[in-house]
Amino acid sequence: MSIPFIDLKSQYQSSKENIDSAIQRVLDHGQYIMGPEVAELESKLATHVGVKHALACSSGTDALVLPLMTKHLKRTDAIFTSPFTFFASAEAISLAGATPVFVDIDPKTYNLDPVKLEEAIQTVLASGTLTPKGIIPVDLFGIAADYDKISPIADKYELFVLEDAAQSFAANYHGRKTGSLGDAGATSFYPAKPLGCYGDGGAVFTNDSDLHAEMVSLRVHGQGTTGDKYDNIRVGLNARMDTIQAAILLEKLKFYDHEIALRNQVANKYNELLKNAVVTPFIPEGQSSVWAQYSVQASNRDTIRQALDEKGIPTAVFYPTPIHRSTAYRHLGYPTNCFPISEQVSTRIFSLPMHPYLSDEQIETIATAVISVAHP
């Protein structure tokens, strides 16, 4: 018996008929680009997240780039983000023309530390080389960053907040949904994300109608909304979502809440079995996770991973290298160990198989294998 790290096949089998006929409808009507399913999905996503506008687009990365492009950023503009995230959180800042400024994470949630955020803003202001413009908090592994602390800091220094909700689509944050917690929110529908399509896809959420209108134009080469379609009014992207992906997501959104409930059952069972063996995930009061990953910490991580690998149990490390140490950002000149929490967590963290269709028996097999070798 081999255990998959994520199980997209079981998910597809469980709603094969609906997904097949949704795809067939697109093949039949033939509007492969910006067909009716795209607008229908946008409306359903906006309702699900609790915002005025959702804009479907080509990837989570483009969902970060599109709102940033509306800010007309310069290399001397600073956007603050976490160094302990997927590369795209920082890459989007560079693609939009600004400079990422990293801020260390909270040791329990692995999300941006609001106290260190304010310190970093003050340091940038004092140095006078960069101008603070915005913050991209990341909702890592499925739980929201601390927006109740981050938003007042953003207001105080007049910075915009772009939520990177690529791993957290519609997680609960004190009665609100992730994606709606900043001036704009970006999510990804990459297949392995909690809500995944069958290719690349993403979406931007916002209550700001002007921002939304500008992104509608940017998504299709900066086209004008009235008049001559070939008189482009700004420089944009080709960042549309394929109609087929929208059709698949419309079907998958129907059972998303059910799948999140199943993911929570898996996480609860892991927590119960592993709580004395490793550092299990911390979920702050008033929040819930959508479990993009089930990540734990142990001092002998590499030994545990090897022992699991020998038993056919896959694991992964998110993330072995904090972004400021990646080759692409070495030129920013961050000294070694300037973000001690990110550095330390990156040597101890690893993720166990997580998907809605893990059986109790599989969870027990995995937990037993961890417990037999783990040192917390």
Ligand SMILES: *Cc1c(COP(=O)(O)O)cnc(C)c1O
């Ligand atoms: C996956 C991911 C992205 C990028 O999404 P893509 O759809 O792969 O472009 C951005 N930020 C985070 C935190 C992610 O996990």
